[in-house]
Amino acid sequence: MMTLQDIDWEHWTPVEDATLLFVIRGGRILLIHKKRGFGAGKINGPGGRIEPGETPEECALREVEEELRIRPLNVDYAGLLQFQFVDGFSIRGHVYRAADFEGTPVETDEAIPLWCETDALPFERMWADDPVWFPHLLAGRRFSGRFIFEGERMVEYRVVEEEEEFECET
Numbered sequence: 074m075m076t077l078q079d080i081d082w083e084h085w086t087p088v089e090d091a092t093l094l095f096v097i098r099g100g101r102i103l104l105i106h107k108k109r110g111f112g113a114g115k116i117n118g119p120g121g122r123i124e125p126g127e128t129p130e131e132c133a134l135r136e137v138e139e140e141l142r143i144r145p146l147n148v149d150y151a152g153l154l155q156f157q158f159v160d161g162f163s164i165r166g167h168v169y170r171a172a173d174f175e176g177t178p179v180e181t182d183e184a185i186p187l188w189c190e191t192d193a194l195p196f197e198r199m200w201a202d203d204p205v206w207f208p209h210l211l212a213g214r215r216f217s218g219r220f221i222f223e224g225e226r227m228v229e230y231r232v233v234e235e236e237e238e239f240e241c242e243t
């Protein structure tokens with residue numbers, strides 16, 4: 074069985090590089106019901122794959138516009154998630170927080186917007202890792218997490234709080 078220790082995380086490069094962006098305002102967080110792509114059917118933050126020539130933050134903003142038609146404001150870096158699947162797939166998630174936004178979230182081909190109270194999140198409909206790092210996200214802390222997944226099952230994880238300066242280079 075694969076464990077966290079079997080992986081050289083410092084030199085690990087993911088098959089896919091992606092983003093997540095969470096608007097958190099007035100005790101509520103803006104999530105989506107993801108209609109297609111990786112994780113379709115789950116509730117998550119808006120986000121998607123980083124395109125060539127794009128920074129993670131540019132991708133995060135573009136994905137929120139594409140999926141919900143809003144423009145996040147006061148965006149800051151929140152954390153980094155490294156997911157290794159036992160079948161060989163791997164994905165990195167660059168996570169951002171926004172304190173405000175312009176526009177009105179609407180349903181698109183990709184997503185249905187869903188405002189949730191931050192103290193009543195639908196974790197049973199979210200990825201298994203989310204309950205592990207959401208407390209950091211909601212508290213405004215920076216974090217990084219490493220995870221082993223077997224399909225949709227989280228096999229092992231380690232999440233730590235990071236110093237303010239920490240940000241991943243791509």
Ligand SMILES: CNc1ncnc2c1ncn2[C@@H]1O[C@H](COP(=O)(O)OP(=O)(O)OP(=O)(O)O)[C@@H](O)[C@H]1O
Nearest residue numbers: 091092093109110111112120121122156166200202
């Ligand atoms: C394993 N545990 C996980 N926990 C929480 N979030 C996870 C995740 N694994 C992937 N994610 C997120 O899911 C989105 C997939 O996006 P992505 O690969 O782009 O999907 P999609 O097929 O729609 O691609 P397009 O960019 O639309 O082409 C992307 O935001 C990525 O950060």
